[in-house]
Amino acid sequence: MFRSTVHKFIEKEFAPHQARWRQQHRPDAEAWTKAGELGILLSDVPAEYGGGGGTFAHETIVVEELAQAGIHFASFIQSSVAHYILAYASEDQKRNWLPRMARGELVGAIAMSEPAAGSDIGGIKTVARRDGDSYVINGSKTFVTNGWHAGIVCLAVKTDAKAAGLKGISLVIVETKDLPGYRVGRPLEKVGMHAQDTCELFFDEVRVPASNLLGPAEGLGFSQMMEKMSYERLAIGVAAVATAEQAVAITTEYVKERRAFGKPLIDFQNTRFKLAECKTEAHIGRVFLDNCIERFIVGQLDSVAAAQAKYWLTDCEGRIVDDCLQLHGGYGYMTEYPIARMWADSRVHRIYAGTNEILKELIAWSL
Numbered sequence: 001m002f003r004s005t006v007h008k009f010i011e012k013e014f015a016p017h018q019a020r021w022r023q024q025h026r027p028d029a030e031a032w033t034k035a036g037e038l039g040i041l042l043s044d045v046p047a048e049y050g051g052g053g054g055t056f057a058h059e060t061i062v063v064e065e066l067a068q069a070g071i072h073f074a075s076f077i078q079s080s081v082a083h084y085i086l087a088y089a090s091e092d093q094k095r096n097w098l099p100r101m102a103r104g105e106l107v108g109a110i111a112m113s114e115p116a117a118g119s120d121i122g123g124i125k126t127v128a129r130r131d132g133d134s135y136v137i138n139g140s141k142t143f144v145t146n147g148w149h150a151g152i153v154c155l156a157v158k159t160d161a162k163a164a165g166l167k168g169i170s171l172v173i174v175e176t177k178d179l180p181g182y183r184v185g186r187p188l189e190k191v192g193m194h195a196q197d198t199c200e201l202f203f204d205e206v207r208v209p210a211s212n213l214l215g216p217a218e219g220l221g222f223s224q225m226m227e228k229m230s231y232e233r234l235a236i237g238v239a240a241v242a243t244a245e246q247a248v249a250i251t252t253e254y255v256k257e258r259r260a261f262g263k264p265l266i267d268f269q270n271t272r273f274k275l276a277e278c279k280t281e282a283h284i285g286r287v288f289l290d291n292c293i294e295r296f297i298v299g300q301l302d303s304v305a306a307a308q309a310k311y312w313l314t315d316c317e318g319r320i321v322d323d324c325l326q327l328h329g330g331y332g333y334m335t336e337y338p339i340a341r342m343w344a345d346s347r348v349h350r351i352y353a354g355t356n357e358i359l360k361e362l363i364a365w366s367l
């Protein structure tokens with residue numbers, strides 16, 4: 001029932017606006033409040049905080065339906081921010097922020113990457129200086145998904161500017177509305193995901209209450225990220241499998257219709273073998289993903305397994321989508337064809353939330 005509700009909502013409220021969203025480089029603000037009204041946001045956050053009271057299975061459905069429809073709407077980042085708050089904020093803060101996020105009135109973003117520090121997160125330069133009951137923040141962030149609409153930012157800062165590397169990193173929640181010294185850059189021009197607002201954020205003597213530190217103490221930011229990034233990574237794995245399956249489905253249709261040398265493309269052995277390989281790999285991905293989701297729901301998916309899921313499933317997606325594009329010939333390179341957009345949109349899956357190379361390092365630490 002939930003899937004059918006989400007499917008119909010996306011078809012009616014999101015799909016017709018995609019071309020315009022791509023042009024303006026962001027979804028409409030009302031897209032968030034409409035999704036909130038329907039109960040699509042924070043589906044796996046307890047109902048007492050305004051969430052849907054479901055599990056990651058519900059989130060999976062939202063991510064899959066968005067990916068299959070080719071819609072750029074990062075509700076998984078919204079959920080991810082909510083889970084940082086759920087795990088590390090005070091009871092009052094949870095009751096203040098989470099219901100507004102569930103209604104789509106507050107859009108969440110996670111701001112870790114900086115121009116000179118992406119994979120090397122220990123190199124971040126944004127500093128939060130303690131001043132009485134406040135932190136005063138200076139610095140800048142880049143590549144922030146949901147950056148344009150963000151009303152609440154989970155921000156990685158150095159609370160101890162002298163501490164080397166990963167030590168001294170903390171997470172601070174910033175409510176951005178009418179906040180002096182806070183500025184959003186224009187949405188960045190990307191290869192794909194054009195309707196996604198990916199922005200730079202600037203902080204100039206921005207003052208937030210000291211209680212906005214995700215606690216209980218300073219310097220815990222990196223371990224908090226390690227724990228909570230599994231959520232984002234698994235969600236990207238979900239999008240990867242949904243995209244791969246969709247690519248196989250639309251390509252199978254295409255090669256039955258398109259003809260060359262007097263017969264449909266599917267009559268060439270290469271076409272059949274390629275699609276047989278893609279279908280098999282997508283199925284292996286699905287089985288692995290379902291196993292990861294089951295473990296995640298019962299709290300048994302560690303950060304290594306989440307890294308394995310994100311790296312392997314997005315690599316697999318890349319191979320499948322690329323092969324499927326090839327089977328479309330020149331039309332596969334035309335943006336009006338869904339396979340072309342899938343190819344461009346999915347490329348970032350191997351890069352964000354930790355590049356696949358960094359994830360292999362993380363997996364290797366466990367050996």
Ligand SMILES: Cc1cc2nc3c(=O)[nH]c(=O)nc-3n(C[C@H](O)[C@H](O)[C@H](O)COP(=O)(O)OP(=O)(O)OC[C@H]3O[C@@H](n4cnc5c(N)ncnc54)[C@H](O)[C@@H]3O)c2cc1C
Pocket residue numbers: 109110111112113116117118119120142143144145146190193198348351352353354355356357358361
């Ligand atoms: C569309 C988009 C949305 C994003 N959204 C967000 C967001 O919401 N919030 C946020 O904080 N960030 C976001 N990011 C940033 C993203 O997480 C980073 O781009 C990513 O972590 C890589 O960092 P980098 O771009 O600085 O690349 P670099 O760190 O410069 O890496 C360049 C290359 O070197 C490789 N490399 C680096 N270190 C090693 C190593 N030790 N071993 C082997 N290889 C290595 C990398 O794997 C990569 O191939 C987003 C990025 C994009 C493109």
